[in-house]
Amino acid sequence: MIRPATPNDAPAAIQLLFLAMEDIARKISGTNDMQVVTHIFEHLFRxxxxxxxxENTLLYDAGNGVAGMIVGYDGGKLHQLRKPVLDYIRWQTGAGVCPEDETQAGEFYLDSIAVAPGNQGKGIGGQLIDAAVARAAGEGMRKAGLLVSTDNPAAQRLYERMGFKVEYTMPFAGGRYHHLIKKIDNA
Known part of the structure; x- marks a missing residue:
């Protein structure tokens, strides 16, 4: 079952978030100490x-625990939503590397998508993407976007099967990523 996250979901959600972006989390936190990085992101999640x-997270609850998660928000609010992240990281570690803008106004940005290893291949990721796109449509958004590493063609194929199309390739947090867009018909 897909449900909105609550602050109490922080430990499970952050472990899944790190499946999607552990390297990026370490880079923007300015430390490789995963205990510190986990503390930072659990705090931010709450x-x-x-x-x-x-508030921006949907979870797939398998009944015996959280099996997947997706974070999504209005891309036009990126700077507003990123500022408290960077401020808290600076306060905790003195770092707070600001990556390139990965989204833009007019786009519901699917920031992070992850499915627990034991639950992959069961369609959970697709269900989470569909739920996030439905949320975007409910907010009046006309397109959803996401980044996928150029080193991850399997994920890119999944997104393309779901109707996403590569718009351009860009640098982000030290890597190369395709920026994919899906038009939302019922917005």
């Missing part, structure tokens, strides 16, 4: 008004 907040 707080409203930032890009990694529970």
């Amino acid at each position: 707080e409203p008004g930032n890009q990694y907040s529970f």
Whole structure:
């Protein structure tokens, strides 16, 4: 079952978030100490008004625990949602590397998508993407976007099967990524 996240979901959600973006989380946190990085992101998850907040997260609850998650928000609010992230990281570690803008106004951005290893291949990721796109449509958004590493063609194929199309390739957080867009018909 897909449900909105709550602050209490932080430990499970952050472990899944790190499947999608552990390297990026370490880079923007300025440390390889995963205990510190985990503390930072669990704190951010529990707080409203930032890009990694529970408010922006849907979870796939398999009944015996969280099996997947997706974080999505209005791309036009990226700077507003990113500021508390960078401010908190600076306060915790003195770092707070600001990556390139990965989204833009007019786009519902699917920031992070992850499915627990034991649950992959069961369609959970697709269900989460569909739920996030439905949320975007409910907010009046006309397109959804995401980044996928150029080193991850299997994920790119999944997104393309779901109707996403590569718009361009860009640098992000030290890597190369395709920016994919899906038009939302019922917005």
